[in-house]
Amino acid sequence: QKEVEQDPGPLSVPEGAIVSLNCTYSNSAFQYFMWYRQYSRKGPELLMYTYSSGNKEDGRFTAQVDKSSKYISLFIRDSQPSDSATYLCAMSGYTGNQFYFGTGTSLTVIP
């Protein structure tokens, strides 16, 4: 079983839609959870960073962590064509010396 599972998609939505991206994990020691956005041929860009369970909101983006279910989500409201990218979830334990990445979900927002 992989440490982190993420549906690779592809996911295609119309502009303005609410997008839900999800990851599940198996290691209960994970404490830090991150979402990265990666455009084609570019390095990943950190979008959201949360610690332990709960919600965090930043503009159109909301990250949710449910440690009891080992499930994290990223919601994108009012999606824009510029949101078209691959979204990677990542997580680590207390030390942060090793990160575990999902395979990434490819998202296309259609104008």
Added chain:
Amino acid sequence: GAVVSQHPSWVICKSGTSVKIECRSLDFQATTMFWYRQFPKQSLMLMATSNEGSKATYEQGVEKDKFLINHASLTLSTLTVTSAHPEDSSFYICSARVDGNTEAFFGQGTRLTVV
């Protein structure tokens, strides 16, 4: 967020030659840097973790004599691909962790093509 600069962004080299990729943290000191390799439409594959002033820790299956990593200062790590082979063609990405924090910031990536 913190800025990590990776250079070059792309490089083409001949088989048998060596290529050096630089990763710099521009506005913070990074005690730990990570080197990844990414194949098309796949996730990041950790190659090695480097801590400033000490030898890098390589993941299983990564040849340390082929992928030389140097982390000589708190703002610079280099990856040298030695005796490059077409199989080494890939997208290489570095990331750096701010000391005391756990989130990591990524460079822009380097696309290596070995001909």
